[in-house]
Amino acid sequence: MNQDRIERLRRQKVRLYRGGGEERIEKQRAAGKRTARERLSLLFDEDTFQESFLFSRHRCTDFGMQDKEMPAEGVVTGFGSVSGRPVYAVSQDFTVAGGSVGLAGAKKVCDTMDAALGTGDPFVFINDGAGARIQEGVDSLSGYGQVFYRNVLLSGVVPQISIIAGPCAGGAAYSPALTDFIIQTRHAQLYITGPKVIQQVTGEEITAEELGGVESHSHYSGVVHFVAENDEDAVEIAKRLLSFLPSNNTEDPPFLPELHDDEVGAVDSLNHLVPEDSRVPYDMHEVIERVVDRGDFLRVQEAFAPNIIVGFGRLMGRTVGVIANQPMQRAGTLDINASVKAARFIRFCNAFNIPLVTFVDVPGFLPGVQQEYGGIIRHGAKMLFAYAAATVPKLTVVVRKAYGGAFLAMCSRDMGADRICAWPSAELAVMGAEGAVNVLHGRRIAESEDAESERRRLADEYRETFANPYVAAGRGYLDDIIEPADTRAYLAASLEVLRAKREMRPQKKHGLIPL
Secondary structure: OOHHHHHHHHHHHHHHHOOOOHHHHHHHHHOOOOOHHHHHHHHOOOOOOEEEOOOOOOOOOHHHHHHOOOHHHHEEEEEEEEOOEEEEEEEEOOOOHHHOEOHHHHHHHHHHHHHHHHHOOOEEEEEOOOOEOHHHOHHHHHHHHHHHHHHHHHOOOOOEEEEEOOEEEHHHHHHHHOOOEEEEEOOOEEEOOOHHHHHHHHOOOOOHHHHHOHHHHHHHHOOOOEEEOOHHHHHHHHHHHHHHOOOOOOOOOOEOHHHOOOOOOOOHHHHHOOOOOOOOOOOHHHHHHHHOHHHOOEEEOOOOOOOEEEEEEEEOOEEEEEEEEOOOOHHHOEOHHHHHHHHHHHHHHHHOOOOEEEEEEEOOEOOOHHHHHHOHHHHHHHHHHHHHHOOOOEEEEEEEEEEHHHHHHOOOHHHOOOEEEEOOOOEEEOOOHHHHHHHHOHHHHHHOOOHHHHHHHHHHHHHHHHOOOHHHHHOOOOOEEOOHHHHHHHHHHHHHHHOOOOOOOOOOOOOOOOO
């Protein structure tokens, strides 16, 4: 072939690879951010990334756009290998028109998403852009609409991960919201309406960081699942998350024998974690980390609704999704945020064939006027729906308190648990002893000479009857009562058998979860 043509191709690629030019690249780095291609090089195994649609060009002629070239249309797209597994990715280039998305750029994103759907491989979207390109008007809106539509098509078929590595505002924020997991760096903002518009419309003054920074979304809104210190950290979190997930909904999660503990024998320290006094809290993370392989537990939404814990671990090298009450926070009660957090996680695990392991220590749903006004009935029902609808293997361990409807919401036998065991510290009842005696013996207590003494006596009597798992086991609501030290072995053996689980459900489009 003519060498001039090859040289021309090389020059063209070098120019396009520079994006918005060296000055803008240096400005990006000065802000503590990597470039679009640098982020992809961190994500993919060395020399495996193949870029697609590098030469795409917009067709906009308004506002002088006919004379402007947007290298790669401000978005880098392609595929490669992450820890040896195929992954498709899109990375917005802030050095090109602020990473704004026009119709041609949106088409690149959509074609990449279509390819991920076609081959059944995960999709990662690294966001760092100004949203829809204003010069293209409704064309850019149409482009984003096509992206949103594909987010929904991919949902439940391949894992979708969003990294917020810069500004992500307006309608652009809805694409991450439609994906499975969002990772946000500390120098990024995510919001629908910016501070200036809010001030103009409502008179409220707030900074961009206060409005859409990691603290607001990881602690209060629950939009963000993971907080990253920087771009490198964000990519490492994405890679670790992918290591737990199957490539698509037709596969089982990865089996990684090199990461599991060879032994599943007794873990004696579990026998000493739960205090004798059921009113004394303890850290449920210590239970989880003693049960999963090598204590390796990836917490999801760690700062949001901390009264419930969700995340990924492994048992004998196989991924499990863990849901657990946290007695250290709000006594482990279920409130609105905890219910929504858990329900969403349960549905993700079910969609991708990830068994569910539930650790129960729940005194009930959080009481309060604001909880009722906020819809705790509707939101709490999401957990009931999610567990009952899940057909993956479901194992439940009752560690301590299991009271009332909250116990049902934590996957009791009646909500579909395939195996349910309890520790000797378990208390299974409609409610706690103090509340129960007030209902059962209120008049008797009121008429006694020493009401407080009588209340304590009756509460002790109630505890003696129900503050143990033997009544429930006698009625067949528990498969077994086990020594805490044997929990890991019990769960590992149960999951091995349940790998062959098949469960048929009535044919329908989908159930109607109480949104």
